[in-house]
Amino acid sequence: MSWLQSNLARRIIPCLDVRAGQVVKGVRFRDHQVVGEIETLAMRYRDQGADELVFYDITASPEQRSVDIGWIERVSQVIDIPFCVAGGIRDVAIADAVLNAGADKISLNSPALENPDLINQLASRFGNQCIVIGIDSIAEDADYQVRQYTGDPDKMRTARRTTLDWIQEVQQRGAGEIVLNCMDADGVRDGYDIEQLQQMRSICQVPLIASGGAGNRNHFAAVFQQADVDGALAASVFHHGELTIPNLKNWLTDQQIMVRNV
């Protein structure tokens, strides 16, 4: 990492999966449990020094409905760090509403796979800095493949694209950031998928955020040092309170990893 001529901090990003207006977490995308209220958790993570928050409406895409704007406005009023809204953003009008409600970024997953040109439309309208592409990736047939509609096990299906190809395509279309969720690692808290992230980093010129697998502080250090990602996203390890963000950041600082201490 030291070759980067930048004082940009590596970002710690709690992800709040939202279902029916509450924050939930499941293992391998199944059996979701309620972990708390959206605004309560948003405030708590802001106070702890989270660098950014991602709210992922996991019910939105499979059920073909869009995100509720009300909670986005409420979150925007109470927190003073950036946040991204994912799930159900399937056209320019919804993107416009979500950004106007106060979201700093919007993240697209399944709708971008259904209609890749939507990425171009959104990037030219709003600027690529607020267009995030979320990718659910799984190891299959000696390759990494993209999965679609992962919010609902009954609707989940293969997107018939390799992760490598899709990452290259979304950058060409105007993605400003990529969140790579490595499904084999997700929810099992055995560490980020370093090998896959390294491979994708080598072809990713925009910020790359690692997702899936964080279980302890070593996993964060490893993903920054070995995969050179810009941010690390995690949910359960923070929601359950085993790892607090101040402790994590102090420890990462000791490991010579540049983070924002508050």
Added chain:
Amino acid sequence: MTQVVLIDSGGYNIGSVKAALRRLDVDAELTTAHHRIVAASHVILPGVGAAGPAMNKLKSHGLDRLIPNLQQPVLGICLGMQLMYAHSAEGDTECLGIFDGEIKQLQPKSAERVPHMGWNQLQWQQPHTLQQSLMEPAWMYFVHSFAAPVNGDTVACVKHGETFTALAQRANFLAAQFHPERSAKAGQALFEFFLKNN
């Protein structure tokens, strides 16, 4: 009395700037009306988007002539800052000319990512009263692909590949490349500093 207006340049971070001001008990009106802007105690030029469309919107309301002549404290944020320079390479756009220099696209020196997205630390180029109310290092939140050169107006810069201006000041004009409304306590300190001036 503090009467803050936000100039409507068609950007998308208006809501979060308004919310940040409301947390300081300031209600800010979004406007393009000259008499409202001239009468305000403080003027903010926010903006997320591209330089060309934003300048076109300002010009269509005659604000390209009004803004450089304002006498009260004026704060430009992100694209709003960039519009205060002479020219932007983004869409080859002539801008307001309050600050000298050209806004250019960020060029990676090695593997730095563009857009420059996330928290970076201010490096002070000249003593400034704002420094006293900020922790060291002062971390601010950035999201942008174009940036201003370092010159005599630069108060603080940041490094991401090249080094560019993060905070500039000339007379009553203050300009931040970062988003104070999304920079937690450090960003709040910037708003407080701005609002204290009159």
